Amino acid sequence: xxxxxxxxxxxxxxxxxxxxxxxxxxxxxxxxxxxxxxxxxxxxxxxxxxxxxxxxxxxxxxxxxxxxxxxxxxxxxxxxxxxxxxxxxxxxxxxxxxxxxxxxxxxxxxxxxxxxxxxxxxxxxxxxxxx
Numbered sequence: 001x002x003x004x005x006x007x008x009x010x011x012x013x014x015x016x017x018x019x020x021x022x023x024x025x026x027x028x029x030x031x032x033x034x035x036x037x038x039x040x041x042x043x044x045x046x047x048x049x050x051x052x053x054x055x056x057x058x059x060x061x062x063x064x065x066x067x068x069x070x071x072x073x074x075x076x077x078x079x080x081x082x083x084x085x086x087x088x089x090x091x092x093x094x095x096x097x098x099x100x101x102x103x104x105x106x107x108x109x110x111x112x113x114x115x116x117x118x119x120x121x122x123x124x125x126x127x128x129x130x131x
Contacts, residue, residue, distance in 0.1 A: 004030040005123050008049035010040040010066065011084070012058045020053065023112050024119070037061030041069060044076045051123055053115070054101075056085035056092065064095060071100040080122040084115060 007029045011017040017033045024031040032047045034040050038060045044052065052070070056063035063083055070076040082103040083096050093104045103118050120126040 004028060005051065005125070006030045006032070006047060006049040007119065008040065008043055008047055008052045009033040010035075010037070010052060010058070010063070011055045012036060013055075020112065020115070023116060027116055027120075029119070037063065037066040040066050044070055044079065045073075049079060051080040051082065051119055053119070054081055054083050056083055056087050056096070064099060067096065067099045067101055082115075082118055082122060084110075 007024050009017060009020055009024070009031055011020065011033065012035045014035065017035065021031050021033045032043060032049065034043050037058050040052070040054070041061070054063045054066060063085065067081060067083065070079060070081065080102045081100075082105060083101050084105045084107060085092070086107050088106045088108065096104045102122055105115060105118060117126065
């Protein structure tokens, strides 16, 4: 029985995606990476991740729309979702929160270790630690 937690990584920056994927796998997560919102929606249903790391700015369907659709789809409504984005405006964070995001991290303000900690925290794998 494989008890690895599953992470769906939705990031259109290939280099960044590779870095996150290797780090998350090193931390023991079963990580599936996709590079656009359309694929993310089907992957969320097929891969059934425990948590989704979601970029906001993507081709085809934005992260906000992906978040909205996932939250309004019964099969995916309870998946933990962390938005990891370049958007640092309060209005963007408020929009994500209004759509039901679990956490909102601005890429320029966090390092990968912070992201891994937030992932572990939201999966119940560690105590809360303030960023």
